[in-house]
Structure formats: structure tokens, C-alpha cells
Amino acid sequence: MIVAERKSLDEILAMLQGCSRVLVAGCGTCVTVCMAGGEKEVGVLASLLRLAARRDGRTVEVGEATVERQCEWEFVDRLAPVIGGYDAVLSMGCGAGVQTIAQRFGGARVLPAVNTKFIGIPEKQGMWVEMCLGCGDCILDRTGGICPVARCSKSLLNGPCGGSQGGKCEVSQDITCAWQLIYDRLAALGRLDLLEKEFAPKDWSKNRDGGPRRVTREAIML
Amino acid sequence: MQSSRVVVVGAGVAGMSTARSLAAAGARVTLIEARERVGGMAADYACKGTDRCNKCNVCLVHDLVRDVTSRPAIEVMTGCRLDGAQALPAGGYRLRVGGREADCSAVVLATGFEPFDASGRPELGYGVHPAVITALDLERALRDGGALEEKLGRPVASVAFVQCVGSRDLRCGRGYCSRVCCMYSLRMARAVRHRNPSAEVTVFYMDFQGAGKDPGDLRRKAEAEDGVRFIRARPSEVAPVGDDGRAMVWFEDPDAGACRLAAFDLVVLAVGIAPDRDARALADMFGLGVDEFGFFAPADRADAAVTRAPGVFIAGACGGPRDIAESVADGERAALAVLREQAARRARERAALSLSAGTWPGRRVLPGKPETMEVSSTVLVLGGGVAGMEAARMLSDLGCRAVIVEEGPYLGGQAGGASSLLARMDEDASVDVLVSSRLARLGGQVGSFEATCEGPGGLVSEVSAGAVIVATGCRRELPEATRELASRDDVVGLSALEEMGLPWAGGEENDGDCAGGGGRAVIWVGVRPDTARAVFHQALCAALSALAAGWEVYVLAPEVAVPEPGDERLYLEARGAGAVFVKYREEPQVEAGAALRVIVMDPSLGGGAGDDVPGALAIDADVLVVSEEAYPQSGTSHLATVLQVNAGPAGFFQDDNVNFLPVLTNRRGIFAVGGCRGAAALSDAIFDAHVAAYLAARLVGTGRLHVDWATARVDPKKCALCLTCIRTCPHRAIDVDGEARAAKVSRAACWGCGTCASECPGKAICLESCTDDEILAQVTPAVTAFCCDHSALIAARTAMASGPSGVAAAGLNVIPVPCSGKVDVIHLLKAFEQGAAAVMVAGCFDEGCHFLSGNRRAHLRVGEVASLLRTVGIEPERVRFYHIGPDMSAAFLKAAEETMQVARELGAVTGRRAG
Numbered sequence A: 001m002i003v004a005e006r007k008s009l010d011e012i013l014a015m016l017q018g019c020s021r022v023l024v025a026g027c028g029t030c031v032t033v034c035m036a037g038g039e040k041e042v043g044v045l046a047s048l049l050r051l052a053a054r055r056d057g058r059t060v061e062v063g064e065a066t067v068e069r070q071c072e073w074e075f076v077d078r079l080a081p082v083i084g085g086y087d088a089v090l091s092m093g094c095g096a097g098v099q100t101i102a103q104r105f106g107g108a109r110v111l112p113a114v115n116t117k118f119i120g121i122p123e124k125q126g127m128w129v130e131m132c133l134g135c136g137d138c139i140l141d142r143t144g145g146i147c148p149v150a151r152c153s154k155s156l157l158n159g160p161c162g163g164s165q166g167g168k169c170e171v172s173q174d175i176t177c178a179w180q181l182i183y184d185r186l187a188a189l190g191r192l193d194l195l196e197k198e199f200a201p202k203d204w205s206k207n208r209d210g211g212p213r214r215v216t217r218e219a220i221m222l
Numbered sequence B: 001m002q003s004s005r006v007v008v009v010g011a012g013v014a015g016m017s018t019a020r021s022l023a024a025a026g027a028r029v030t031l032i033e034a035r036e037r038v039g040g041m042a043a044d045y046a047c048k049g050t051d052r053c054n055k056c057n058v059c060l061v062h063d064l065v066r067d068v069t070s071r072p073a074i075e076v077m078t079g080c081r082l083d084g085a086q087a088l089p090a091g092g093y094r095l096r097v098g099g100r101e102a103d104c105s106a107v108v109l110a111t112g113f114e115p116f117d118a119s120g121r122p123e124l125g126y127g128v129h130p131a132v133i134t135a136l137d138l139e140r141a142l143r144d145g146g147a148l149e150e151k152l153g154r155p156v157a158s159v160a161f162v163q164c165v166g167s168r169d170l171r172c173g174r175g176y177c178s179r180v181c182c183m184y185s186l187r188m189a190r191a192v193r194h195r196n197p198s199a200e201v202t203v204f205y206m207d208f209q210g211a212g213k214d215p216g217d218l219r220r221k222a223e224a225e226d227g228v229r230f231i232r233a234r235p236s237e238v239a240p241v242g243d244d245g246r247a248m249v250w251f252e253d254p255d256a257g258a259c260r261l262a263a264f265d266l267v268v269l270a271v272g273i274a275p276d277r278d279a280r281a282l283a284d285m286f287g288l289g290v291d292e293f294g295f296f297a298p299a300d301r302a303d304a305a306v307t308r309a310p311g312v313f314i315a316g317a318c319g320g321p322r323d324i325a326e327s328v329a330d331g332e333r334a335a336l337a338v339l340r341e342q343a344a345r346r347a348r349e350r351a352a353l354s355l356s357a358g359t360w361p362g363r364r365v366l367p368g369k370p371e372t373m374e375v376s377s378t379v380l381v382l383g384g385g386v387a388g389m390e391a392a393r394m395l396s397d398l399g400c401r402a403v404i405v406e407e408g409p410y411l412g413g414q415a416g417g418a419s420s421l422l423a424r425m426d427e428d429a430s431v432d433v434l435v436s437s438r439l440a441r442l443g444g445q446v447g448s449f450e451a452t453c454e455g456p457g458g459l460v461s462e463v464s465a466g467a468v469i470v471a472t473g474c475r476r477e478l479p480e481a482t483r484e485l486a487s488r489d490d491v492v493g494l495s496a497l498e499e500m501g502l503p504w505a506g507g508e509e510n511d512g513d514c515a516g517g518g519g520r521a522v523i524w525v526g527v528r529p530d531t532a533r534a535v536f537h538q539a540l541c542a543a544l545s546a547l548a549a550g551w552e553v554y555v556l557a558p559e560v561a562v563p564e565p566g567d568e569r570l571y572l573e574a575r576g577a578g579a580v581f582v583k584y585r586e587e588p589q590v591e592a593g594a595a596l597r598v599i600v601m602d603p604s605l606g607g608g609a610g611d612d613v614p615g616a617l618a619i620d621a622d623v624l625v626v627s628e629e630a631y632p633q634s635g636t637s638h639l640a641t642v643l644q645v646n647a648g649p650a651g652f653f654q655d656d657n658v659n660f661l662p663v664l665t666n667r668r669g670i671f672a673v674g675g676c677r678g679a680a681a682l683s684d685a686i687f688d689a690h691v692a693a694y695l696a697a698r699l700v701g702t703g704r705l706h707v708d709w710a711t712a713r714v715d716p717k718k719c720a721l722c723l724t725c726i727r728t729c730p731h732r733a734i735d736v737d738g739e740a741r742a743a744k745v746s747r748a749a750c751w752g753c754g755t756c757a758s759e760c761p762g763k764a765i766c767l768e769s770c771t772d773d774e775i776l777a778q779v780t781p782a783v784t785a786f787c788c789d790h791s792a793l794i795a796a797r798t799a800m801a802s803g804p805s806g807v808a809a810a811g812l813n814v815i816p817v818p819c820s821g822k823v824d825v826i827h828l829l830k831a832f833e834q835g836a837a838a839v840m841v842a843g844c845f846d847e848g849c850h851f852l853s854g855n856r857r858a859h860l861r862v863g864e865v866a867s868l869l870r871t872v873g874i875e876p877e878r879v880r881f882y883h884i885g886p887d888m889s890a891a892f893l894k895a896a897e898e899t900m901q902v903a904r905e906l907g908a909v910t911g912r913r914a915g
């Protein structure tokens, strides 16, 4: 899933300068699951905005609306009846959600309330870690199911580097060296032979190099 | 026609528990109480919670009072005594109660005890020196919080507890241990220190009798954190000295071996449990037996609720010393005994009970029609030792089918099991046995568990069961220090003694080189305090049998544990017969050469005055008997994962939380009995088994479960399947519903705390008894206190009723919640939005939460709200969390006052940076 994190309130308040009617829009999918922008977080942020206004002696009208997925036209359509009454829409969806709303409602000022961080998993309740960079050319078959592109701090394809110490990455003791993990995993699988073949330089044209990417499937298209 | 009403006499914890349990099983009950209020002795006690729950059990009383006074099936008559009883020819009794006559089918006597009258030990100065009070006086002074000095009218900078007052004392005819006073003193000592952090507390004691799941931990904390001094001495006299009004305690200093004097501001006499003065008359009224001390005697010790008079049962401290938790459990046992007898008497079908799921701490009834669900009345029993077999037998009696899953090749476990019980397992068509099998997986929820058991040769059997009783016992092993001696012929484990043949039984065959024709035996009981009471009886029996064979006997133990009935007498007997008891502080050393030599420092052989090295005793032993320590079975943590139940201290099953005693786990329908939940004597394990069987039968025995309580519900359309609720529910009541692709609460398994609803990021969960809308409708601009139903709310109500200075007058808005875990971040923020200048959340103590962890979640959320407020420039101290026990109205007032003070000082959250 996509993992996001709410922006600091100061940043959000700065974005909202001059807005007295704000719609906080949540998304019921990824950001609900990663607890950054579901209905509950919408309620919390809306409350905080009202409290900030109360503190400053301003008045502000804050609306709350959460749709199933902000990255679908049909779902964001549901905002249509209410959106007109607001100076700004504060989207708690990921970057895709913010843009979907912005694109759908040309006249609305749509602002991001969260920072979209990565594709990842909850390592445990309350802690999420990055797992995939969406590089467009997956190599997990050769790395024991552990992604060096996302999880090696340097995205090395032929790691580890000299900074791998006691299984930890030199960038931070909180990071487990992805190449250590890959080695251990392949050793356990009896497939260390996979490491004998060097990785060719990665073909980044499948990633951002070719501009914004697109996936099409003719058969499904209407 | 005979009345089916059951009369319970005495509304202490035991009587209330009996009545509640009977009512839950469909009986009509009259509860008679001599005093003007229900609650018994314990209703006067104080919560001894400090920073955390100290497991005193006092709050159980509040739940019971609320339950018995709110159930229509229970008629409560206060201010009434039982004046007479006449047996009816068809069974049952005609009772005379306060001039009225009433027929009933059975009578449960739960008339409790009297605290020992301390003036019976005049040398201790009670009633003469104002510095001398009883533990009961201190309970009352601790109640409601507030300054102890004020309440007692004297300084409390130094406090002494004198243990065993009116117990273990032949001079006042009480040759028994009162079982509860060591623990209550320990907890009171902590509570005193908590109120007066500079107070110095000393405990004069004979032996420490641990009880509960982890008494050793409590004692260590008292010593290490509170600096409580334990002095092993029985003070001979308390006298007033000087004009400072302090009391001087005379005692024999074990370290100096001399008489010493110490002065204290306060001397607390730990009075013991004595039979009620009317017990004899009641016994005569019904023709009951009493024991030598005057407590009601059961017909058979193995079934302690049943008396020799038909239709008359006993529960609680009227049958001998019991603490609150034991008295509550005793009530369940008495209810079970009543229902069994009635079912038998009426020669009805088995399963004659009309059952409902009964009750648990924190239940809120949902008005309206209960939902009825079909459930399996089979109960899975894990472990085929004595406890498992007893559970199966009782289940069968109650009309359930039992499936025993035993890992070993045959039933019997450690104790082997009586042949009649084994035969019963064999013959009983309602008992199935899977040997050499283990539980591999457990799916589903109470009422409809799906168990996968793996048997010999990979045989897999699927069992559908309504409930599970875990009776997997414990592992008994010699303590670390003696393990390498285990292979020696002259070293025997205490529990293996009978089996191996008593070493002293042969007489001459043992070539002992000692006087008296016999040899010399050392019996070493060096186990944890929670294990001690389970093994000491065996140790005393071993000592006596060795003495009888003419052997010399030394018993080495840090404490002599004699709280079990009759054990004090055995102890005195053994001492009288010449056994030497050494209460050591440092572990004895064993020199194991060709012969055995045990070296132990005996503090009582302190040499002369000035000699500060305790005397070393070197004992050349022919036999060393070592008591085994109890450890969790090696598979316990795996089984805990399979069952999704929590483990507690030392890794045994069951949380260390008083609300779950004796046999509840965090999951409804899964019970832990006997050794798997901590070291247990055989009789305790059987007691557990019976209570669990009864509770399981009450839950699923009729094949139908009526869910009449409020639960959480998930709106599948809003659920994002984030799994948060599934991971957070303390009772594991939520699963993924594959069809709906959403989380689903099992209504049967949910305890109704609301924790899940306040964690759900999608706001997809609603707690029926306390919805978010209902909460938000109560939010006002006033200073607000969210109060847990089970603790702070009770304290708040007392505080508000206590006069015009009460918090209600000051405009505090109290919002009740079933558990502080129901209080959501949003609720708190909304209160501020509405204009509240400060908000508090008050819940139970840590480890005292009725829903295990709701209060911890709430505490964390309050922390989160504080930092959220900070981000918008609002003072974080405006939101506060408090732990408040149910009787702590003064603590509640203080918390409320503090919160309102914050509100006054900081003023409203508004326009201060106006611009």
C-alpha cells in the first residue's frame, strides 16, 4: 500500500492562509490503512483547524468528507455537491488523490495535507517501512524476494557496499542492510549461486526516465 | 409445589457472587443481609492501587454490588436476619426472616467472618494506646484518599505492621493462619508509602504467605521501591512511651538475638479472620458441622461448598479464611453445587439448567430482544490430568460433551488420577478422549470454535466446540541450584517421594548412621512464593512421616507457608515432634561428595549478642528431599499463540489482573485451570476445573447463547480492513469476514469495551452501548471528565453525592464510558472545540483494567492529544489522564480540582492571539 504521513500543522496552516472555509477530504483506502488520512484523521485534522482558529480568534468553517478512494473519478464525484462552498480542499489522500480532485474540480483550490512517502507495509502496528520503489522492472526473483532498489540505501544492485557492518547499513543503525538480508535469505534457500551472476546496470528507462508512465490494457478498455 | 427460590444468607462478596451466579443461571434468588447495606466486610476496604493496581481485589466488590442490585432476578433484603429454619418434607426449607416466612429450595450460607477482636491480645495495647489501630481501621482511613494524618489524627512518619494478630496463636485458641493478612498488609504498606512517601514502614511477621499470581513481585517492590523493612519477629508487647505519643514495640531481634525496642507513630495490628459470632447458632439451626475453630465444615473437603445438611451450602469466609477473589470464586462453586443438587433432586434431564452467558466485569446490558445463536455444547479440554478429567466429569454432569485432548499416551498426568475418575472417563459416553494428540489450530470464536487436533501418525481430527478449558498443567523440576544433584540416589524430588517409595519407610534397610535408629532427612522447600502454598502441605506430610519412622528431620525454607487449612497444625505437630525448621535468607549450600552435607545459615542461631554472623548449620543428610519448582509447560507460549490467549507472570497462562480470577482468560469461552495458570495444589486445580466447567456449561451448555449485552459492530462498507481492530481488541473478538471483506466482531466474544471503535482509522466501528454520537451529545463547554464505569465513575458519583462542595456544583461535566479505552482522540478534541478549557480522562489502574488494556490505550491517546494541542499552540496540560480506583472519591476530587484549576489558570481557549 501507499504510506503517507500528515504534514505538520504549521505547514498546513500556512497553506490555508486566507481561507475561511475549508473542506478536509479523506480517502478510505491506503491512507486509512496507514492511518494518515481516513475518516478518523479527517476528524482530528478538522478539529485541530477549528481549534487553531479558536486560539487565534478567527472563525473558520471546516467541512469533513471521506470517499472510498480519492484516485477514482466516480468516487471523487461524490464531493461535487459540497465542494463549491469552500475556499480550499485539504486532501488527505496521497498525491494521486490530491491531483484527481484537482483535475476533476478545475475551479477548486486543492491542497495536500499529507506527504506521500512510499510503497510499504506496516512492519508492526504503528510502524511502516518502505518495500518497493515502483522501479518498473522488478528483480525480486534474483534477490530472494528482498528489494535492493528500495531497501538498500544506495539502491545498489551488486551489494553490499563497504559500509555494511554487522548486518546494519552505514546510513543508520536503524536500517538493516538489504544485501545482508538478501545474502542470508539466498543462503537459506541454497541459492547463493544467484549472486555469482552480476547485475547489469539497471535500465532506468522503465522508471522515470521515459517520463510519466502509463499502463494500458486494450482488452479492458471501453 | 416446592418453591424454586434459592436464599443466600449474607451479602458479602461470597453471597453476592453466589446470587449473581445463580441468577445468571436462571434461578430466582433472595439475598438476605443483616446490615443495612450489601457488600459485607470488603465494602469498607480501600483500593490499594498506587501507580498501578496492587491486586487487592477490593474493586471486585463494586462490580458485585452493582450487579446484584440491578438484576431483577435477585431480591435483596437488607437489615434482615435469618431467625429460624424448618426443613420441609419435600426438600427445601421454610425460613423465618424478619417476622416473615418464606419457602425455598436451597440455602447458601455466606455469612462471612468477624475480624479478630484485637483487645483479645491486651499486651498489644489496642484500645489503650491511640497509636495502636487495627488493619480494619487503616482500611477505613485509606478509603477515599485524603491525608492519613488527618484521618487518623496522628503522625504517620513511621508505621509498624504486626502480623498474625489472632492467628497462628494457640494462646487465643487460633491455631490457623488467616491467609489474607500478609498480603493485605503488604498492599497497605505500599498504599501508606504512596500517600506519605517519606513514611518508614516496618512489618513484624512470622512467615510471609504469598497469594495471587505474583506475590514475590509485590514483596520485592515493597522492599526495593518503598523501603519496607521485614523483621521476622512476633512482638511481645506494645507500650506507650514519652509524651510524643509514640508506641514502643518490644520484639526479639532475629539479627541481634536480643530483645529490642522500637518506637513508631502508628502500630497496625493485622487482625485475622475469626468465625462469625452467630455461626454456631446457624450451624445448629441447619445441623451443620463446624470445624475446631468454629468455621462451617463441608461434608467433604474436595467439594467445599456442600455441607452434610441437604440443600444447605456454604460460600466464602464462613467456611474458613479466604480472600476476596477466593470468596468470589467460592460463590460460583456454591451456585454450581446448588444447581447440580437441584437437577439431581428433580430427576430432570441432565442439562436442566436454564443458562445464559452470565456475567463478567464490565457488561452493559443491551435493551431489547437478545440475539440467540446456536452454539456447540461440546467443550474441548486440553490436558487429561486430574484437572482436565475433573472438568470433563463436571461438564458431563452438566449436560455437555467433553473432548479431552491429551498429549501423552494416557490420561492421568502428574498425579496419576484416582482409578474411579479414570474409569469414569472410560465409561462416560459424553466424554471423548484423544490421546497422543495436540491442538494444532483453533479457529472461530466462543460458541463455534473449530479445533484441529493432530494425533498419532499424523491423524487429524476436527472438533467443533463451544468452549475450551486449558488444563495443561505445569512442569515440575528441581530448582536450578539442585538440578545437578537429581541423579543421586539420596536426593529426591518432593513430588516424586511417594512414587519412589519413602526413603524412611524401610527402617533398618536404610543404613542411617544417626541416633534413633533412623537417618537424617533434610527437606528443602526453596520455591517461589507463588509456588510455596501449593507444595508446603506435601513437605509437612513428608516431615511427619519421616519423624514417625524415627528419623531426624530438618526443613529448610525461606518461609513456612501454612495458609492451607490444617497446615498450621501439621507444622506445629512436626515441630513438636522435633523437626527443626530453618527459615533461611541465603540459599543453603549442598556439598555432594560420597555423602551429602547441607550447609545453611540459620538467622535464629545468631550467636550471642554482638555476633553478627548468623550461625551456620552443617547437616549431614542421609536423604535430601527438594521441592520442585513449577514452570510453565514447554509448549505454553506456542499454545498461547494458537489459542490467542495472554500469558502472565513467569510465563503461565492468564493475565495478572484481578478481574480474571480465578479461571478467565482474555478470550470469552477459553478458561485456564490448575497448574497451567500458576503453581496449584491439587485441591486448587480441582476447584478451578469445577468452576471452569460450570462457567463453560453456563455459556454453551444448552446449545443456545443469548447475547443480551452490548457489543461493537463493524460497518463493512466503511471498513478498509486495516486490521487495527483485530490486532488491538484485548479479547480477540474480531476476525476477518472473508465474504464481506471486512472486519467482523463476534457478538458472543465481544466484551463491549469500545477500544476497537476508538482505534479504527475508518470510524467503521460503533459500540452499541456508547456510540460516538451519544458521547458527543454530552460534550459541553464545561470542564469535562470522561470516567470509566468501573472505577472513576463510581468514585465520581460518591464525590458528587458528598455535599455542596462536590464537583457537580463546580460544574464538572462527567461523561461515563464503559472503559476509558472508549475515549477517542476525537472526543477529546471535540470537547476543546466546544469550549472546554480542560479535559480529564480517568480509568482503572494499570493491570486493573476490566478489559485488560483499554486504560493503557486511553492513556496513550491522552498523550497524543497533548502533543496535537501543542501543535496548534494550546497548552498540553489542558488534557490529563488519571488512574482512580472506585472507592477513591477523594482522589477523584483532587484530580477534578487539579483539572479545574488548570482551566481557571489558563482560561478558555480563545482569541488570545486575536488579530
Ligand SMILES: Cc1cc2nc3c(=O)[nH]c(=O)nc-3n(C[C@H](O)[C@H](O)[C@H](O)COP(=O)(O)OP(=O)(O)OC[C@H]3O[C@@H](n4cnc5c(N)ncnc54)[C@H](O)[C@@H]3O)c2cc1C
Residues within 6 Å of the ligand: B009, B010, B011, B012, B013, B014, B015, B032, B033, B034, B035, B038, B039, B040, B041, B042, B045, B056, B057, B058, B080, B081, B082, B110, B111, B112, B113, B114, B115, B135, B136, B139, B180, B184, B187, B271, B272, B273, B276, B278, B315, B316, B317, B318, B322, B323, B324, B325, B327
Ligand atoms: C482487615 C482486613 C483486611 C482485608 N483486606 C483484604 C484485601 O485487601 N483483599 C482481600 O482479598 N481480602 C481482604 N480481606 C479478607 C476479606 O475481608 C474476605 O475475603 C471477604 O470479606 C470474605 O467475604 P465473605 O462474603 O465471605 O464475608 P463478609 O465480607 O464477612 O460478608 C458476610 C456478610 O454476611 C452478613 N451476615 C452474617 N450473618 C448473617 C445472618 N445471620 N443473616 C444475614 N446476614 C448475615 C454480614 O453482615 C456480612 O455482610 C481482609 C480481611 C481483613 C480482616
Ligand code: SF4
Residues within 6 Å of the ligand: A131, A132, A133, A134, A135, A136, A137, A138, A139, A140, A147, A148, A149, A150
Ligand atoms: S525491484 Fe523495483 S518493482 Fe521490484 S520491489 Fe524493488 S523497487 Fe519495487
Ligand code: SF4
Residues within 6 Å of the ligand: B046, B047, B048, B049, B050, B052, B053, B054, B055, B056, B057, B058, B059, B060, B658, B844, B845, B848, B885
Ligand atoms: S484497582 Fe482494584 S485490585 Fe487494584 S488496587 Fe485498586 S481495588 Fe485493589
Ligand code: SF4
Residues within 6 Å of the ligand: B163, B164, B165, B167, B168, B176, B177, B178, B179, B180, B181, B182, B183, B206, B207, B208, B209, B270, B272, B563
Ligand atoms: S502468616 Fe497467616 S495469619 Fe499470619 S499474618 Fe500472614 S496470612 Fe495472616
Ligand code: SF4
Residues within 6 Å of the ligand: B714, B718, B719, B720, B721, B722, B723, B724, B725, B726, B742, B743, B759, B760, B761, B762, B763, B764, B765
Ligand atoms: S479498524 Fe476499522 S478499518 Fe481497520 S479493520 Fe477494523 S473496522 Fe476495518
Ligand code: SF4
Residues within 6 Å of the ligand: B711, B712, B728, B729, B730, B731, B732, B733, B734, B745, B749, B750, B751, B752, B753, B754, B755, B756, B757, B767
Ligand atoms: S475491542 Fe472491545 S468492543 Fe471491540 S470487539 Fe474487542 S471486546 Fe468488543
